[in-house]
Amino acid sequence: MYNLLVTASIGSWDESFYEFDKSRFLEYTTESIATAFKSLTPNLIETLIKYPCIFAYEGNDEDFRIGKLTSIKERGRKLRIEFELDINIPPISYELIKPISSLLDIREWEMNRTHWAVKDEELFERLIKADILNSDQTQKMAKQQKPIAKKSNNPTVTTVQGFIGKVLFSEREKNTEVFYRGHSNKNSYKLEPSLFRKDKDGNYLYLENEHILYRELLVSNSADFQSDEYTLDKLVRMQHYSLPTRLLDITSNPLIALYFACKSSLSEDGEVILLSMGRSEVKYFDSDVASCISNLARLPKIEKDNINFEEIEFNEQTAVKRLVHFIREEKPYFEPKIISGDLSKIICVKGKQSNDRISSQSGAFLLFGVDAVLDEEGSPEINVTRITVTSKASILKELDLLNINESTVFPYIENSAKYVAEKYKFNAPMN
Numbered sequence: 001m002y003n004l005l006v007t008a009s010i011g012s013w014d015e016s017f018y019e020f021d022k023s024r025f026l027e028y029t030t031e032s033i034a035t036a037f038k039s040l041t042p043n044l045i046e047t048l049i050k051y052p053c054i055f056a057y058e059g060n061d062e063d064f065r066i067g068k069l070t071s072i073k074e075r076g077r078k079l080r081i082e083f084e085l086d087i088n089i090p091p092i093s094y095e096l097i098k099p100i101s102s103l104l105d106i107r108e109w110e111m112n113r114t115h116w117a118v119k120d121e122e123l124f125e126r127l128i129k130a131d132i133l134n135s136d137q138t139q140k141m142a143k144q145q146k147p148i149a150k151k152s153n154n155p156t157v158t159t160v161q162g163f164i165g166k167v168l169f170s171e172r173e174k175n176t177e178v179f180y181r182g183h184s185n186k187n188s189y190k191l192e193p194s195l196f197r198k199d200k201d202g203n204y205l206y207l208e209n210e211h212i213l214y215r216e217l218l219v220s221n222s223a224d225f226q227s228d229e230y231t232l233d234k235l236v237r238m239q240h241y242s243l244p245t246r247l248l249d250i251t252s253n254p255l256i257a258l259y260f261a262c263k264s265s266l267s268e269d270g271e272v273i274l275l276s277m278g279r280s281e282v283k284y285f286d287s288d289v290a291s292c293i294s295n296l297a298r299l300p301k302i303e304k305d306n307i308n309f310e311e312i313e314f315n316e317q318t319a320v321k322r323l324v325h326f327i328r329e330e331k332p333y334f335e336p337k338i339i340s341g342d343l344s345k346i347i348c349v350k351g352k353q354s355n356d357r358i359s360s361q362s363g364a365f366l367l368f369g370v371d372a373v374l375d376e377e378g379s380p381e382i383n384v385t386r387i388t389v390t391s392k393a394s395i396l397k398e399l400d401l402l403n404i405n406e407s408t409v410f411p412y413i414e415n416s417a418k419y420v421a422e423k424y425k426f427n428a429p430m431n
Contacts, residue, residue: 001051002123003069004028004106005081007114008058013065013085019078020116023371027115028107029202037118038190039376040079045072052123053083058112060098063091066123076380077344077373079116092132100130107203117202154271158391160258160398163272166387167254170274178276179250179348179364180257184264186271186388191374193366194244206244207301214297217243230330232285232294236351236365246297248366250275250348259404262392270389275348275366277382282348282364288334289342290349293369295326304370309340344369346382 005018012018026034037044049072055065066089071082094111097104103126105119127133157163172178183189195206206213217238218225228234239247251257254272261270283290296304303319311317315324315336324336350364366374366382378384389395399405 002119002121003048003051003053004056004104004110004117004119005053006056006058006111006116009114010057010062013055013057013083016084017080017082019075019080020114021371022074022077022079022373022375024113024115025079026118027113027202027204028105028110028117030105030120031198031200031202033118033120034198034202035188035190040072040074048072048118051118054104054123055083055085056094056111058114060094060111063093064097065089065091089133092127096130096132100126100132103130107201154386154388156269156388156390158395160255160395160402163254163258163387163389163395167274170385172276175279176276177252177279177282177348178274179252180254181248181250181273181275182257182260182262182270182389183273184261184270184392185268186386187268189271191248191273191376191384193246193248193368194239195246196368197244209301210244210246210297211300213243214238217241230285230291230294231297231326232290232349232367233352235294235297239365246293246368248368250364250366252364255399255402255404256409258389258395259399259409261389262395262399263406266392270392272387272389274385274387275378275382276385277348281381282350285349285351287347287349288331289345289347290367291327291331291334292323292338292342293345293347293367295323296343296370298326299323307343307370309344311340314338314340342369344372346372346374346379348382 005020007013007018026037029037037048040048049069051069053067053069055067056062065085067083067085069081069083071080073080097106101107103121104123105117105121110117124133128135155166157166170178181191195210197205199205214234218234221241225234225237228237235245235247239245239249254274257272261272299319299322303322307317307319308314314320315338320338321336324334324338327334346369347367348364349367368374374382374384376384396405
């Protein structure tokens with residue numbers, strides 16, 4: 001195991017510290033490793049610090065350096081690292097690394113993006129075998145084990161009654177709203193929208209082509225979107241049709257979330273996540289901030305990546321001007337004064353009840369901005385608590401008695417027909 005740390009900021013590794021945006025942590029990292037590190041507990045931080053490191057720059061012109069981390073601290077949206085370069089190991093040119101890049105799990109195009117990956121390879125063994133280093137240059141290090149995800153201390157429920165009790169007696173502050181999200185496998189799920197999902201090797205599946213996905217669905221199904229006034233409305237409808245978007249479904253009805261936690265993977269423990277936030281933080285479909293973030297879907301990724309959020313003349317950047325142009329298509333009087341921090345927020349949005357499914361599921365959404373990451377433990381704006389769900393089959397039967405089933409949660413005639421047929425089909429008596 002080793003850390004691969006890449007930056008575009010030349011000279012950064014000549015200092016003793018650096019800050020990564022949390023969204024860049026665990027990019028190009030296999031899913032099993034990324035899942036284990038999704039909550040950076042003190043034990044996992046200690047584990048990361050034990051791994052040797054490659055410190056590299058974007059592109060192939062600068063040398064790699066070998067060293068170690070001495071400190072990792074979370075600073076809001078940032079991860080601040082302190083580090084030491086190994087003075088016994090000279091800089092290593094990329095030309096030496098390139099022939100064994102696949103053995104080190106350094107992937108094509110990976111060196112073109114600032115990120116922090118954790119690789120399941122033995123760094124020194126690979127470098128010594130390739131005659132890049134000799135054993136005298138490296139300290140004798142025990143092989144570092146893969147991280148072990150922390151055990152859950154969340155309450156567990158096995159009945160609807162037990163679940164309702166947990167929800168009703170959960171602490172909630174005045175002037176807050178609580179939303180819920182249910183998923184069927186507590187160990188593999190992350191609080192991220194479908195657009196940000198990765199394959200088992202840690203590669204983004206859809207993010208590179210967000211603007212193409214958006215336009216292609218409009219081209220092929222334009223009639224379905226004619227009534228949509230805002231880009232957010234279109235994204236909600238696209239989410240409804242299962243297109244990957246920067247929206248994450250949540251609900252104000254805890255029993256709907258419980259249904260989703262139970263409806264599949266019956267042998268796996270499910271989970272209901274409670275997300276509470278100040279009422280003033282909840283936006284509506286016509287919010288200007290929602291328009292700013294939603295219209296990011298129309299910008300090519302290279303333009304989003306080129307936005308400098310620390311630029312004094314933020315709104316004079318070409319990509320930001322183009323974003324304003326998109327926003328003005330739906331809000332002609334929008335002033336070209338986007339607040340840079342708004343584009344990287346995660347906001348809760350109540351959209352229009354534009355279809356039966358949103359209405360039946362009491363739906364709302366978390367809308368994710370550029371490189372936005374919702375910490376699995378929550379954030380200052382969004383408090384996160386969790387309830388583990390077992391005995392799924394029996395809970396589904398109890399929910400059915402409360403008229404929460406496939407027919408009511410997915411209110412389409414084909415789903416109703418399937419539900420009715422299954423409920424009343426003949427079952428031969430047991431001998």
